[in-house]
Amino acid sequence: MHCCNVKHLQAVKRVLRYIKGTLSFEMMFIIVDSMKLLGYADSDWAGSIDDMKSTSGYLFTLGSAIFCWSSKKQNVVAQLTAKAEYVAVASAVNQAIWLKKIMTNLNIYQREATEIKCDNQSAVAIAKNPVFYGRIKHFKIKFHFVREMEQVQEMKLIHCNSKDQLDDILTMPFSVSGFVHLRVKMGVCSMQDKDDSNNAARKCVDAPQVPFVADAKAVPALETPQVSVFADTRLLLSWRLLLFRHLLILSCSCVEGSSTCADGKVMMEYIGATGVPVKLEAVPVEEGIVFHFILSFAIDADPSGNTQNGKFSPYWADTLTPECVAAMKKSHPNVKALTSLSGWSLGDKVLRWYTPDDTQQWISNAFSSLSSMAQQYHLDGIDIDYENFPRHNSSFAYCIGELITLLKNQSVISVATIAPYHKTIAPYIELFENYGDVIDFVNYQFYTDKVRKPKSYVEAFKIRAGQFDKEKLLPSYEVNGRGIQGDAFFDALSLLEENGFGVNGVMIFSADASSSNDYYYERKSQDFLLNSTVSV
Known part of the structure; x- marks a missing residue:
């Protein structure tokens, strides 16, 4: 402000008058049926008269008022309006990815692609069409990750009418009527009666007490007052405080209704592997248990057993x-659904891990196929159950570890488990050592160790606890199968607790076999977990 003049003073006065006229304004968050992340992205074009750079803006809602927004001058000079809009969309996509990660931490899961609305048809077409036209060859490569997010169905760019583009309020000045229209749609409201403690309703008002211009460039047009949302610094701070309070309430309510129990007791139940017409609703599920049904199996092969390069x-x-x-899942909010990858065989064809010719292509194919499967079957996670490996294996840990990481980073899944047994220890230890931070549980197949007595079971558990994280390692049981059988398994669980191991979960294979004994082991395992006094 080395050469300020009367026009700048007029602009400052208008800002102060606007703040005074909107002291009662707040953001109003209301109860909604479903919380869906929705974004708006927009920009002006060459709005800065000093360097001809454009201004990007984005805002996001969760079905109610906006809770996240940005308005920032772009770092590049856009030669086309489409480029200015495309740069704004790229910023919005980056923010949406980050917001979805925060939502996942708050137990708010959104499987469908996040919609981002843009009122520029050219920008939408560029994002959806992989062809590079001559007019966009000057676009920096970094902006084209928008296309990748569109292709993997992480984001969905949607064209909207300019009159419905809420983000315009962040990038350009408006007449009073236009400004008020967008402000109301954003959820900015005023408390009409502060003294009445019984009146908790906020009513949106039609206009501020004294409208004025916040942008000094618009000051000369005094005969047509305009309003900018940037004027009210106090209002912005109020929005931030309300946002954190809103998210805190949401996180508390989501945790209360989520499938994550406070004591962390979990059940893992493989189901559907043998072809027996078993039904999910037949399996008893206790409220205090996070019950993981593992649909068995998803296989990287066609019906004849021919590998499909990661297409499950x-x-x-x-x-x-x-x-x-x-x-x-609707009747039991504590239920999660996973799918187990591979298994032992497909019909008479024994399945084996194979080294892909192109590991990146395998990971990409696996991500795409499993994302589609997760959306179709409402899956929360995957279990890794490859049981046969070539003599020289160098790709399993990398491919599976990167796949799990990608699925979690993109919020496709929230749970990942592995299921080694005594002949597959080496590749799974390599996987766990390099990617243990994205692996939630180890469903080790103790029944393959051929231990039949409680003391032997505890010794086997100690060995595997030394190879994997003991807090993630779950004791397992095979119904009418190998290893320890009958109530001796529950004696082994009690002995594990006596030896200082916290039994916070049990894996059972499988519900297919349990249907013949009225799910005795599922009932008793859950009863043991609910009455256990030892936890990690």
């Missing part, structure tokens, strides 16, 4: 439909 398909029982999974 479901091969579990026909009774385990997407509708059944959705109904089970």
